[in-house]
């Protein structure tokens with residue numbers, strides 16, 4: 001209270017967001033008061049005027065790079081350009097064809113809201129070609145380096161790994177908007193442009209992506225960038241018009257900056273299995289409760305501060321009205337993620353199996369039994385997570401009955417929608433199931449909870465996806481696109497090539513037609 005009281009001594013209440021603060025980077029969002037106040041090791045003492053505070057700590061680079069230029073990517077990039085003193089935004093294309101299409105277009109993004117089209121321009125564009133990854137390694141980037149690994153087994157970034165036309169400009173703030181399944185290949189293509197002070201904002205559905213990125217792309221804690229996670233409940237889709245997105249459902253984005261292991265001790269939880277298999281059938285009992293290490297620091301570490309880039313990106317997203325973004329602490333954000341995950345674990349795979357809209361799982365006696373069985377596993381896994389053990393009301397919040405209410409609520413509100421997983425399966429695309437039910441199965445295994453039903457459902461979705469891909473694949477590559485269908489493209493290390501060109505031998509890689517046979 002002391003700090004607030006001293007701040008009001010001028011006689012009238014001044015706000016961090018108030019009209020005096022004309023500075024575009026004025027303080028907003030969570031921890032506003034905490035961040036603006038000087039910390040013990042900061043010298044000299046900072047002014048309490050937010051504008052002066054930010055001038056004293058200038059943002060090094062205001063540019064925001066957006067990768068994953070689909071519905072979410074266009075929506076975010078379009079929204080960012082609509083704010084006063086908009087930041088410079090770079091659209092990072094992952095294929096030469098995409099960049100070429102942009103260069104030949106009027107170079108503007110369109111967002112349609114209630115049939116009202118808003119056009120925004122002034123974007124920069126660059127290229128970072130997707131790198132395929134298998135078994136945790138980048139493959140097929142055709143770098144010409146016969147020894148892409150150093151003696152320590154880590155991949156060496158080399159000048160040759162930068163392909164023709166790719167940008168090498170450093171990235172300070174990056175927003176990732178592609179599907180979870182493409183995050184690793186996307187980050188592989190820009191990892192040499194990110195540094196330890198960069199911030200990456202993840203806007204994917206599902207869980208486990210951040211851990212995977214740390215393990216596979218940035219294993220070295222000393223050089224690992226900072227992470228921010230967003231939960232997006234807006235609904236948008238693309239149209240036939242390129243560079244156009246329809247904002248169909250108004251939602252919000254919950255954002256949180258994750259603590260960096262470099263700046264703080266690991267959390268005081270020991271991930272020990274909570275359940276053990278019994279030789280004779282017995283009711284499942286927790287073997288031991290969560291196991292805090294007595295020497296670990298307190299959960300809230302008052303020394304951890306946001307970096308300049310993290311704070312800048314968070315503040316910029318928070319001051320973008322159409323995003324309806326709000327900041328949360330990591331434990332609150334985790335609980336919101338888990339709630340959304342529980343709904344996705346039911347609605348997405350069941351709508352795939354039923355080939356129906358989200359509302360198709362409602363008011364059906366048999367499907368309600370299926371939902372309850374699945375939720376019993378989801379609830380047990382979530383309530384056993386060691387990182388939630390010290391948060392009050394977790395047992396009630398993630399109780400199977402409460403989760404059923406959440407699922408039914410979401411299915412009701414979105415009853416006319418086709419889930420993204422069903423859309424992916426129908427189109428023969430890879431789904432995000434590994435980061436939804438797959439995450440529950442994986443976490444369950446780590447804690448000794450066997451999630452048979454989620455495992456089976458996950459594989460049924462994959463099976464159906466594979467079956468549809470095969471059916472679609474049988475027609476490729478020798479069928480002509482039908483009237484109104486997109487041109488069939490062939491993936492190549494140099495970008496996407498129209499099939500017609502490959503067959504006619506008009507590509508720069510003459511061996512391609514051979515490969516097709």
Ligand SMILES: NC(=O)c1ccc[n+]([C@@H]2O[C@H](COP(=O)([O-])OP(=O)(O)OC[C@H]3O[C@@H](n4cnc5c(N)ncnc54)[C@H](OP(=O)(O)O)[C@@H]3O)[C@@H](O)[C@H]2O)c1
Nearest residue numbers: 068069070071072094130177178179182186204205235236
């Ligand atoms: N759409 C929504 O309403 C919504 C709402 C909430 C959450 N989400 C989540 O947001 C994420 C993105 O969804 P979305 O609907 O925007 O998907 P989307 O429309 O399919 O867009 C993904 C984009 O990423 C691009 N991409 C693929 N691989 C890439 C790579 N290696 N590097 C860079 N870009 C790559 C794709 O390019 P190509 O087109 O060339 O393949 C595509 O343009 C998903 O996790 C989704 O679940 C979506």
